[in-house]
Amino acid sequence: MSRTRTAILAAMALVAGATGAAVAAAPADVGIAAIPCTVDYKVQSQWNTGFTAAVTITNNSAAKSSWAVKWSYAGNQQVTSGWNAKITQSGTGVTAANETYNGTLATGGSVSFGFNGSYSGTNALPTSFILDGVTCNVDDGGGTDPDPGTPSNRVDNPYAGARVYVNPEWSAKAAAETGGSRISSQPTGVWLDRIAAINGVNGGMGLRAHLDAALQQKGTGELVVQLVIYNLPGRDCAALASNGELGPTEIDRYKTAYIDPIAAILADTKYAGLRIVTTVEIDSLPNLVTNTGSRPTATAACDVMKANGNYIKGVGYALGKLGDVPNVYNYVDAGHHGWIGWDDNFGASADVFKQAATAEGATVGDVHGFITNTANYSALKENNFTINDTVAGKSVRESKWVDWNRYTDELSFAQAFRNQLVTVGFPSGIGMLIDTSRNGWGGSARPAGPGATTTVDTYVDGGRYDRRIHVGNWCNQSGAGLGERPTAAPATGIDAYVWMKPPGESDGSSTAIPNDEGKGFDRMCDPTYTGNPRNNNNLSGALANSPLSGHWFSAQFQELMRNAYPAL
Numbered sequence: 001m002s003r004t005r006t007a008i009l010a011a012m013a014l015v016a017g018a019t020g021a022a023v024a025a026a027p028a029d030v031g032i033a034a035i036p037c038t039v040d041y042k043v044q045s046q047w048n049t050g051f052t053a054a055v056t057i058t059n060n061s062a063a064k065s066s067w068a069v070k071w072s073y074a075g076n077q078q079v080t081s082g083w084n085a086k087i088t089q090s091g092t093g094v095t096a097a098n099e100t101y102n103g104t105l106a107t108g109g110s111v112s113f114g115f116n117g118s119y120s121g122t123n124a125l126p127t128s129f130i131l132d133g134v135t136c137n138v139d140d141g142g143g144t145d146p147d148p149g150t151p152s153n154r155v156d157n158p159y160a161g162a163r164v165y166v167n168p169e170w171s172a173k174a175a176a177e178t179g180g181s182r183i184s185s186q187p188t189g190v191w192l193d194r195i196a197a198i199n200g201v202n203g204g205m206g207l208r209a210h211l212d213a214a215l216q217q218k219g220t221g222e223l224v225v226q227l228v229i230y231n232l233p234g235r236d237c238a239a240l241a242s243n244g245e246l247g248p249t250e251i252d253r254y255k256t257a258y259i260d261p262i263a264a265i266l267a268d269t270k271y272a273g274l275r276i277v278t279t280v281e282i283d284s285l286p287n288l289v290t291n292t293g294s295r296p297t298a299t300a301a302c303d304v305m306k307a308n309g310n311y312i313k314g315v316g317y318a319l320g321k322l323g324d325v326p327n328v329y330n331y332v333d334a335g336h337h338g339w340i341g342w343d344d345n346f347g348a349s350a351d352v353f354k355q356a357a358t359a360e361g362a363t364v365g366d367v368h369g370f371i372t373n374t375a376n377y378s379a380l381k382e383n384n385f386t387i388n389d390t391v392a393g394k395s396v397r398e399s400k401w402v403d404w405n406r407y408t409d410e411l412s413f414a415q416a417f418r419n420q421l422v423t424v425g426f427p428s429g430i431g432m433l434i435d436t437s438r439n440g441w442g443g444s445a446r447p448a449g450p451g452a453t454t455t456v457d458t459y460v461d462g463g464r465y466d467r468r469i470h471v472g473n474w475c476n477q478s479g480a481g482l483g484e485r486p487t488a489a490p491a492t493g494i495d496a497y498v499w500m501k502p503p504g505e506s507d508g509s510s511t512a513i514p515n516d517e518g519k520g521f522d523r524m525c526d527p528t529y530t531g532n533p534r535n536n537n538n539l540s541g542a543l544a545n546s547p548l549s550g551h552w553f554s555a556q557f558q559e560l561m562r563n564a565y566p567a568l
Contacts, residue, residue, distance in 0.1 A: 036061045037136040039069060039129035046492065049118055050080075055096065056112040057105070057131060064105040064132065068097040071126035075119060082115035157431055158275040158329045158368075159488035159496040162222035165190075165214045169205055170502045173552055177504070179561055182568045187486050188437070189226040189279065189500040193550060194245050194517065195257050198265070207262065211271045224275045226500060228282065228374075229318055231258050233310045236283045237301035238291040238534065240520035241475060241508025241549045248301070251310045255317050263321040266328055276328045279433075279500055280318050282374045284311045285356055286335035289348045296533040312352075316359025323366030331433055332357070334370040334421075336378045337413030338471030341405045350420045357426070364426045371433040372414045375501035377468060377477050379439055380484060382409040384450045384463030391459040399460040401471065403536075408464075410434050411491060418493045431495030436483030437503050441465040442565025445479055465565075472535035475507040475525040476543040476556055481563025504557030510546040519548050 040056040057069055073092045085096040102111050129136045155161075164187035174184035190210050192198060200206030205213070207227075214225045233251050235244030246254055266276055288311060291302040305311050315332065322328050332353060334340070340349040357364050372378075387408050389396045397404050407413040414432040422428050451462015467479045484490070484497045508525035523529040524540045531537040546553055561568055 035137070036134045037129075037131045039071075039131070039136045041071075041125055041129070043123065043125070044114075046123060049120060050116065051077075051119060051123055052114065052116050054112065054114045055085075056110055057136075058110045059105045059107060059131070061107065061134070063107050063109075064103070066098050066103040067105050067111070067132055068095055069132075069136075070095050070130045071128060073126060074124045075122055077117050077119045077123060079115050079117045083113060084111075085113035085115075087113075087115055155275070156429060157489055157495045158224050158277055162224050162275055162488070163187075163217070164486060164498075165210070165217060165223060165225040167210070167502065168213055170504075174504060174557070177554060177557055177561075179568075180557070183482065183503070183561065186499055187224075187226065188502040189228045189498070191228040191230060191502075191550065192262065193228070193230045193242075195231065198258070198261050207265050211265070211274065214274055215271070218274065222275060224277055226277045226279070226498065227262075228279045228500060229259075229262070229322070230279075230282060232281050232284050232314045234301060234305045236287075237305050238287050238297075238299050239283070239474075239508075239524065240522035241525050242283065243518055243520045245518040248304050248308060248310060251313055254310075254314050259314075259318050259321050263325060266322065266325045272327055274327060276325070277433075278318075278322055278328060278330050279371050279374060280322075280330055280332050281311075281315050282333040282371075284333065285315060285352050286333075286340050286345070286349050287311075288352050289345055290339065291534075312356045312359050315356040316362040319357055319366040320360055320362035323362065329368040330366055331369045331371045332367055333374055334372050334414075334417060334432075336373045336376045337405065337407040337410055338376075338378050340417075341407040341413050343404075343406065346406065346417070347420060347424075350417070350424045353421065354424045354426065367426060367430065369431040369433065369495055370414075370418070370421065371435065371498070371500065372417070373410045373435045373439060375435065375437075375507065376474060377439050377441075377466065377480050378410045378413075378471070379441055379464070379466040380409060380434065380436055380497075381411050382464055382466070384447055384465075385460055387412075389459070391453050391456040394456040396456060396460060399456045401457070401460045401464060403471075405471075409466075410439065411494070415491070415493050432493055433496050433498050433500070434494060435500045436486075436497045437499035437501045438477075438480045438483065438560060439466075440481035440483035440560075440563065440565035441467055441479070442481040442567055443479075443563035445563070446565060469541040470531070470535040470538040473524070473538070473541040475522065475540060476510070476546045476553065477541050478527075478543050478559075479563060480560060481565055482560045482568070483565065485566075503560045504552055504554070506546045506549055506551050506553040506556065507542075508546065508549045510542060510544055513548055515548055517548065517550075519550075 038058045042054050043051050044054050045052045071094055079087050079089050087096045105111055166187050167190055170188050171184045174180040198207050231244050233246040233254050234248035236242040287302045288306045291297050291299050292306045319330050323330055357367050387396055396402055414434055418432050445467050447463050452458045468477055486498050488496050490497055508522050510525050512521035525542050527542045527544045529540040
């Protein structure tokens with residue numbers, strides 16, 4: 001069963017900037033009459049001090065000739081004007097009553113109204129609604145009782161009001177580093193990068209062990225667990241450092257030996273109280289757009305994966321199976337601005353994501369959102385220049401660094417790409433995650449202002465926070481720093497900043513290292529490599545002496561802490 005993110009939504013709170021809803025619908029095995037009424041509250045638009053909201057009431061009880069719905073705000077919101085209802089406010093409490101022309105509300109009928117309001121600080125959504133003395137969005141005891149292990153509520157933003165799981169294995173490694181205790185309590189993603197990882201590798205924690213540890217951390221509050229689903233057939237067709245264990249044609253093994261066991265564990269009612277966020281198959285779908293066909297960046301391996309369709313099939317199957325688990329929130333990898341921010345990649349990538357989200361029985365409702373910059377280094381926000389700047393008669397887009405991209409940083413890209421995804425048919429409520437684990441670019445190399453206006457290149461290069469040689473460089477980048485700490489709902493359309501890539505885990509080895517993990521040697525991890533068309537034939541910018549991808553890289557961890565922004 002697929003679910004849109006507003007299909008089983010109940011009482012919740014969101015931070016300012018997120019467009020959300022407070023909605024309830026009956027679980028599949030509960031009669032609709034068991035929920036006497038539902039209220040769908042959506043912030044349609046929001047600006048610095050104000051917002052516009054739309055409210056829809058659905059009556060599942062006896063027909064009404066008049067109605068009044070009440071709610072309270074947690075913050076300092078104030079209704080300023082409304083339409084299609086008589087709206088009054090006393091303190092934090094709001095009452096909306098019918099007008100003379102819309103008092104009739106039949107059984108199963110709905111009525112809508114809207115209003116403008118003002119706020120400061122956060123604009124949290126109401127968490128409870130009362131229609132004519134009856135609480136909406138909750139089961140009143142009628143109908144069939146749902147499985148007691150199944151959560152009755154799905155939330156719009158799983159990170160809102162929740163702590164996030166701290167991986168004990170990563171935390172111990174971080175704490176063992178000099179100065180590492182400053183960040184060892186930060187939440188990071190758990191990577192399931194091969195079949196063996198499900199049960200644990202070399203005595204390490206498997207999926208159940210992590211979920212059991214998460215239950216211990218959860219206590220009585222809400223807790224998010226972040227998993228990286230990363231084992232497609234022919235994985236990472238444009239690179240070698242993270243090649244996987246499955247060959248290009250092993251789609252059936254991917255389904256039965258990898259996705260099915262993960263889905264079975266996640267569906268265990270023991271874990272029903274956890275909010276499980278999955279990052280689905282990084283470095284896959286965008287490759288079908290940018291690294292195939294006649295493009296100079298094409299690879300034979302990516303052409304194979306486009307032809308056999310197994311990236312599309314694999315992602316679709318994962319979304320459908322994992323999306324059937326009520327407390328799983330699927331976020332699909334969406335590359336980063338330096339990958340699909342160009343005009344010929346932007347819309348085409350959204351189309352491919354839609355194709356995958358409707359393959360193998362999946363629907364767009366199985367997608368809760370998307371994640372950008374996973375395991376990458378693109379700056380969150382470039383403050384010293386904008387895409388609209390002109391210097392010495394040339395647009396910033398003409399600079400060698402921007403190179404005609406439409407975006408200069410991850411935040412602007414993620415927000416714009418979210419809109420594109422909605423345009424191609426994803427639910428309007430989808431949210432975005434941005435991986436900020438290694439995109440801080442702080443320290444002494446961080447520019448304090450724009451570069452010289454001599455040329456557009458001196459202007460951009462002198463002012464950009466991202467100090468990579470080229471935006472296409474991705475492996476163990478020299479000079480990188482920890483970015484924004486994980487936080488919920490930091491900006492419009494963004495569900496959270498996350499550390500999905502655990503800081504200190506290598507992107508790949510700088511020399512060939514024999515291994516039984518299916519990981520090859522990619523020259524982009526070699527600091528002496530002079531590049532390829534994907535980084536415009538520049539030096540790789542990689543650190544020396546790096547281990548296999550996923551293995552602990554102490555020198556990188558120390559550099560990330562040293563260059564952190566905000567500073568530690």
